[in-house]
Amino acid sequence: MDDMDLPMPDVEIESVSPNGLKDRIDAGEDVTLLDTRMESEYNEWKIDGETVESINIPYFEFLDDEIDGDVLARIPDDREITVLCAKGGSSEYVAATLKERGYDVDHLEDGMNGWARIYERVEVERYDGAGTLYQYQRSSSGCLGYLVVDGNEAAVIDPLRTFADRYLEDVVDLGADLQYAIDTHIHADHISGVRNLDAEGVEGVIPEVAVDRGVTYADEMTLAADGDEFEVGDATIETVYTPGHTSGMTSYLIDDSLLATGDGLFVESVARPDLEEGDEGAEDAARQLYETLQERVLTLPDDTLIGGAHFSDSAEPADDGTYTAPIGQLEAEMDALTMDEDEFVDLILSDMPPRPANYEDIIPTNLGQQEADDEEAFELELGPNNCAASQESLAGD
Numbered sequence: 001m002d003d004m005d006l007p008m009p010d011v012e013i014e015s016v017s018p019n020g021l022k023d024r025i026d027a028g029e030d031v032t033l034l035d036t037r038m039e040s041e042y043n044e045w046k047i048d049g050e051t052v053e054s055i056n057i058p059y060f061e062f063l064d065d066e067i068d069g070d071v072l073a074r075i076p077d078d079r080e081i082t083v084l085c086a087k088g089g090s091s092e093y094v095a096a097t098l099k100e101r102g103y104d105v106d107h108l109e110d111g112m113n114g115w116a117r118i119y120e121r122v123e124v125e126r127y128d129g130a131g132t133l134y135q136y137q138r139s140s141s142g143c144l145g146y147l148v149v150d151g152n153e154a155a156v157i158d159p160l161r162t163f164a165d166r167y168l169e170d171v172v173d174l175g176a177d178l179q180y181a182i183d184t185h186i187h188a189d190h191i192s193g194v195r196n197l198d199a200e201g202v203e204g205v206i207p208e209v210a211v212d213r214g215v216t217y218a219d220e221m222t223l224a225a226d227g228d229e230f231e232v233g234d235a236t237i238e239t240v241y242t243p244g245h246t247s248g249m250t251s252y253l254i255d256d257s258l259l260a261t262g263d264g265l266f267v268e269s270v271a272r273p274d275l276e277e278g279d280e281g282a283e284d285a286a287r288q289l290y291e292t293l294q295e296r297v298l299t300l301p302d303d304t305l306i307g308g309a310h311f312s313d314s315a316e317p318a319d320d321g322t323y324t325a326p327i328g329q330l331e332a333e334m335d336a337l338t339m340d341e342d343e344f345v346d347l348i349l350s351d352m353p354p355r356p357a358n359y360e361d362i363i364p365t366n367l368g369q370q371e372a373d374d375e376e377a378f379e380l381e382l383g384p385n386n387c388a389a390s391q392e393s394l395a396g397d
Contacts, residue, residue, distance in 0.1 A: 009096040014106040016082055018114040022139065025049045032076060034083045034105075036062075036094050037112070041086070044357065045140075045383040047115060048313055059090040062097050077103055084108035084115075116140040116382055119163050121147065121170060125320035126305060129255025130234035135307060135322040136163075142311045142385045143190055144323060146260050147171070150233025155180035157237075157252055157260045158309045159193035161377050167193070168200060178202045180230055182237070184262025184309060185249045186210050186366050188275045189356035189385040191377040194221070195368075205230070209241060210248030213276070216368035224250065242296050244289025245271035245387070251297070258305040258324065264289070265297060266308035267325045268315040268395045269388035270336055272352050275359065286345045298337060302328030310385045314393035333395040347394075357383040 024031055031052050035042050036059035046054055061071045075081065081103060085091035088111040095107040108114065120137045124146075127133035131150025138144075138160065146157040147170065154176040156167050171178045181197035182205040195217060198204030206215065208223035215221075224230075226241035235255040242251045245263040249271070252260045263271045270293070273285035297306075304327050311323040318324055331337045336347055356362070358380045364370045365377070372380060 008093055009100045011096050011099045013092055013095045013099060015088075015092075015109045016106050017109050018118050021047075021082065021108060021115075022118055025052060030079075032079055032081050034075060034081050034094070034098075036083060036085045036090055045112070047084070047112075059085060059094055062094045067097070067101075072101070075103065080104045080106070082106055082108055085111045087111045087113050112140070112382070113378075116378070117162070119160075119166060122321045124258065124305070124307070124322050124324055126318070126324065126326075127254070127257050129257035130236075131232065131255075133254060133258060135324065136160075137311075137323070138163075141190065141381065141383065142313075142315075144307065144309050144311060146254070146258075146307060148232050148235055148237070148254055149174050149176050150235045152176045153231075153233045154178050155182060155230065155232045155237060156197070157182045157254075158184055158187075158262065159197060160381075161191040161193040161196055161374075162381070164193040164196040164200075167197065168202075179232060180205055180237075182224070182230070182252060183207070183210075184251060184260065185246050186213055186215070186363060187263075187309075188359040188363050188366075189310070189387055190381040191362060191372065192366050207239075207241075207248045207250035209243070209250065210246070213246075213248060214367050214369060226250075240296060242292045244273060244285055244292045246276045247285075249292075253300075253304075256304070258307050259297065259300065259327075260307050260309070261297070262309045263387045264308070265293060265306055265330070266310060266312070266315065266388055267306065267323050267330065268312060268393040270334075270348060270394065272386075272388060273348065274352065275355065275363075275387075282349060283345060286348055287341060289348075290341050290344045293337060298327060298331060300327055302326060302331075306330060310387050312384075312388055312393075316393075316395075330395065336394050353386045353388070356386045 033054045042056040083091040083095040091107040095105040121134045124133040134147040136145035154171045181194045181202045194204045205222045208225045211218045224239040228239040230237040238253040240251040242264045274282040305324045307324045
């Protein structure tokens with residue numbers, strides 16, 4: 001719809017950048033959005049927030065010279081409205097149409113595609129290992145990654161292909177060289193950046209146990225086995241095998257301070273167990289996840305920080321703005337972590353959200369079994385990650 005030749009009204013429309021809109025939302029400003037995408041797209045993925053009012057009216061409702069009065073009645077005329085669409089084309093047209101009718105409007109540059117390119121780096125202030133640890137946050141999809149820097153060396157965990165250049169630029173700004181690009185598992189919701197960074201001279205690392213899923217490029221990578229260690233300056237990254245979400249799910253303990261759990265444990269939930277073997281294998285994977293959490297994760301010191309590869313809309317950030325929490329806090333707040341095995345399995349199989357959009361193409365792309373160019377890869381991963389086992393937060397239950 002954004003490529004259509006729409007008859008633009010002769011009015012000037014201001015635009016707001018995706019980062020500018022996010023700054024307003026983060027500051028707690030009241031924001032009213034008019035989303036002109038189709039209802040199905042809107043229901044799958046939209047911009048949310050405590051101070052965000054979002055209205056969905058598809059763009060075609062505004063194509064007639066006489067817009068239906070019921071449509072206009074749904075749009076507040078006593079405040080500023082930001083109109084958005086998928087790529088920024090039809091939203092500008094709708095905004096202009098409304099401005100002609102006296103509405104106070106602007107539109108979102110590049111639409112939801114621009115929103116999906118927001119990627120922020122936030123320092124994990126409670127990290128007490130060597131060097132400095134940062135968490136990357138992609139608010140549009142809830143994807144998280146980690147960058148540890150000590151001296152002139154750095155490593156990134158769970159990099160995204162879309163932002164491969166960003167990691168290289170960031171480490172230069174921080175006075176370091178990127179030594180390692182490490183994946184926790186074969187992701188189902190986004191395209192990994194490990195191979196792209198490896199092609200730039202960074203040492204790509206994938207879990208050894210993930211190779212059996214059909215990885216075609218294993219010979220080009222360093223394979224991390226349980227207990228293997230990677231040195232980044234004076235910081236040590238230890239490989240910890242944590243199956244359950246997938247058979248190859250692997251966590252990385254960063255200098256005994258933060259466990260990057262991939263999709264095993266999040267600050268608000270636990271992993272969904274059905275993305276590798278489907279519904280048929282979900283119960284066995286859930287039982288494996290229970291064993292992993294009880295024997296490999298919760299046995300770590302209570303002050304060890306947990307940092308997952310994702311967060312959902314129900315997650316609450318810590319005081320430093322990162323989605324991290326000490327194990328002791330999660331164990332106290334999340335009943336799922338203290339249940340017996342059968343209760344745990346019943347719980348996480350009971351409320352799983354829809355599987356990630358396009359996961360049937362994303363997984364083989366990450367395995368190297370099929371190809372996607374940069375634009376195709378970006379389009380595949382638009383939308384929520386849906387990698388947790390629950391629709392709502394399990395913390396504080």
